[in-house]
Amino acid sequence: MSFFRKFADSSKELTNVRVLAVCAMMLALRVVLGMFANFSLNFIPLPVVKISLTFIPIAISGYLYGPVCAGLIAGLGDILSYLLQPTALGFNPGITICYIIEGIIYGVCLYQTDLKIKNLVIAKVADLALCTLTLNSFVLMVLFFQDVPFWQILLWRAAVLVPFAIIEIAVIRLMKPLLQRVKNIKV
Secondary structure: OOHHHHHHHHHHHOOOHHHHHHHHHHHHHHHHHHHHOEEEOOOOOOOOOEEEOOHHHHHHHHHHHOHHHHHHHHHHHHHHHHHHOOOOOOOOHHHHHHHHHHHHHHHHHHOOOOOOHHHHHHHHHHHHHHHHHHHHHHHHHHHHOOOOOHHHHHHHHHHHHHHHHHHHHHHHHHOHHHHHHHHOOOO
């Protein structure tokens, strides 16, 4: 399926009430995980690495309903998480844009596929390369750590987030039977 066709089909998904209900549940899960399932790693000298489980509802919505739905859930989830529980670092639209791009990546790579390991690896590598390691690191450097070299922030984040990517891929792949059952439910 073509890149642009996935966006068109994904936006059509939003006209279905069942899809809207599931997306609302994924958004609620994203908000709860964004507020309570974040783990900062204190052994790293800079507070720039955070392990989070927010990838789960983003990847699920990307697989089930495509890049438009996943991007909306990722972006709105970040905004609502901050509004419900503000952080000391404050709200940052750059980080929100990174989340939206992450949702789009998962949607483009996983939507209308068989959820093969190859697709998951492509999605995670693209997410790491475009968002998690580069854009997020750059936004954090510009806002909070101007005196720390970009490469140092990038290395600290890569040392933790690249191995965690393997866990993310395994978690999503283990959900395949459940997700296929959800996808095949007829209303």
